Amino acid sequence: MDKTVPDLAAAVAGIEDGMVLMVGGFGGSGAPIELIHALIDRFKATGSPKNLTVVNNNAGNGRIGIAAMIDAGMVAKMVCSFPRSADPRAFTEKYLAGEIGLELVPQGTLAERIRAGGAGIPAFYTPASFGTDVAKGKPVAEFDGKSYVQERWLKADAALIKAELADTMGNLTYRKAARNFSPLMAAAAKLTIVQATKIVAPGEIDPEQVVTPGIFVNRVVEVANASQEEALMRDGVAYA
């Protein structure tokens, strides 16, 4: 029942070529930088995993995190709502060169599709994007006189998640707005991998305050002093 793993390399084991990978975070808040960099380390050492489809609200910033995965050549496609950032060149260059795919999804639809994936809802209807280019080719339907677009669930082979507290059974809390997509992704992935600022014993997180119950979590690794994207950017770090 103990879901802790000894180190970052063990945490990201089993993520293989061609997988769909969800990565928590909205910009830098909630970005699991150490897990991403551990995956890049493995790629540099072994050439794998590559050809990944990465799901995140954005498409990386600077030369770290998801941007560094793109720079390293690990990512075949991004699924996101806003592939722009303070320094979006990693994605932009490859996108304009036709070297990386993009599925653009409105932010609320992205969240709801991931939530549906975790909750066993194969499809739902949303007003968002009706009548726009983004809805082209999607089924539409009218309910109570208003038009909606049918959207499908989004699931992943694995998810990388940054939490604040984790207990050894995988119950999680988040820190402030770093929560964002992470509880949804934890539920939508087959293999949910968590870096937590602190790991505690079962019972040390009040059951009322658990945001992600351990049922959604497979592995937990402690990263006490996690990097924040903004600080890395300020310091000009390039990981790839």
Place this chain on the structure above:
Amino acid sequence: MDKTVPDLAAAVAGIEDGMVLMVGGFGGSGAPIELIHALIDRFKATGSPKNLTVVNNNAGNGRIGIAAMIDAGMVAKMVCSFPRSADPRAFTEKYLAGEIGLELVPQGTLAERIRAGGAGIPAFYTPASFGTDVAKGKPVAEFDGKSYVQERWLKADAALIKAELADTMGNLTYRKAARNFSPLMAAAAKLTIVQATKIVAPGEIDPEQVVTPGIFVNRVVEVANASQEEALMRDGVAYA
């Protein structure tokens, strides 16, 4: 911005004949007994509200709460998953006499329909009830080779909710398993009315621990020593 109201009568004002009323709770846990009884008091004094459609997982127990509303003749129809209880006679007698309607909804579908109502999702697909009598007449569709039933959102004119803490802006916490349907119903109703064990100032509930944000809440009334259904049953209380 202060959503507190002085008493229970003020809290339940505006619930009128023919409305759809969601009532939080699962059995006795989370049942807003005092709000329900305040509504019964108004009915006894004025003859209104009547002809209500009540949404709750169950259909009342004994002679209190929802059962007392049914006894009093205020309820035209129940929408629930399990209209049975330790003492279900209020509903059972009227149902077998053809004096009350029933829309039977699987429990997970009931929760998801209410969630959809609050979240602006007019319809979704679920595997629950496919191929059963409960799905008769509903649209079905196949996704990835599996069959699903299309379900519609469920909204209400008003919701009666029992919370543990409320701040004056309507942010709520719940107590243990009394959470159940309440956060969903708070979001799915036009007029959300809350009885809280304690009302505190804004800022006294940690923003991390808010379960229902105040945006979903219209009125809050303090009921410090709320009744628990099981205790009323044991004492043989009949309210209607």
Place this chain on the structure above:
Amino acid sequence: MSTKLSNAQIAWRAAQDIADGAYVNLGIGFPEMVAKFQPPGRQAIFHTENGVLNFGEAPPSGEEDWDLINAGKKAITLKPGAAFFHHADSFGMVRGGHLDVAILGTYEVAENGDLANWSTGPKGVPAVGGAMDLVHGAKRVAVVTDHVTKDGKPKLVKRCTLPLTGVGCVTRVYSSLAVIDIEDGRFVLREKLASMRVEELQAVTGAELVLPDVIGDLVAPEVS
């Protein structure tokens, strides 16, 4: 030796198949007994539809907290590492395939995996609760049941005659006489009471039993 397993023994047998760390939902009533028989060294995490993970036994009488109940409205306690959540999240766990096993009681179960456990017909007040959700999504959906009805009719049948709870959803049956898997629309006999011949078992089963090379003995200690 008894000619059939007691309910407690059926529950004991079902409990032997639950791995350490498994997430489990037990139906109201008889299936709840499964929790009592977790093998030493294994700890399952129990889920209840009304929003609790990792609950424990009933509290002593008089110490109930009626805000802390299970789907059967009975008072429960918490184990360390418990969590509360709302009903939509709870059934997201169910439909989303996050439970390792759901164990339910039944009126009938058919060789095609159909389950009928919510209604005995149009009389009275219909009540479905969470059963129609629980039969979808859990990685394994098992039933615990007497092999026959009180008047001796098979509960394992060719096709259900009662209103269905779910279509093609059951993967294993723990009965008072046998352990039977449902594979490719057939009953596959895995274990039977050693005292019973296959022909005797077939005679009280409503559809043909597929007989693999190895059929184990169904044995359970005296438990209650």
Place this chain on the structure above:
Amino acid sequence: MSTKLSNAQIAWRAAQDIADGAYVNLGIGFPEMVAKFQPPGRQAIFHTENGVLNFGEAPPSGEEDWDLINAGKKAITLKPGAAFFHHADSFGMVRGGHLDVAILGTYEVAENGDLANWSTGPKGVPAVGGAMDLVHGAKRVAVVTDHVTKDGKPKLVKRCTLPLTGVGCVTRVYSSLAVIDIEDGRFVLREKLASMRVEELQAVTGAELVLPDVIGDLVAPEVS
């Protein structure tokens, strides 16, 4: 007197229509200025897509907490009575009709309420963010905008020519020259600069202005 309102003045004007206790989402950039101009005695509650209600101003430089940001990825602070929630709950608030008003910037807005504010065409990297969700569900969807483009072309048009963000979603336009409601597929002029004649305004507007009996003066103090 200036011949048009500054962005700050447009934001000031939009802020006057926000009631005490209103739940409000402000688009990234220019619309964010609306928060600065809440009238005395009124307090709106601001929502940001990434899961915060009731946030306040930016912290002083050097005191940023980068786990506490808004949808524009800028550091924010909290007011008493704030709440955190995940992205699905956040957009449930948006689509579910819980926001009283959403105020967005725009490239074009059409008399039928269509909005085009996310893409200037097929070049470059497309990015939509939360705009396509925000234009649905809020009780009022307003835009704040210069009345014309930098090269003098109308931004209020008969039909949008740029890729749409949403169909028939905008209810009010606060421009640098006027306040215009969209009703029954028409631009209805509510307020205009006193210094401007209706004919002058019509000349820089891409669709016909409906003129009600009462047209107010658009006035805003010198703010920045």
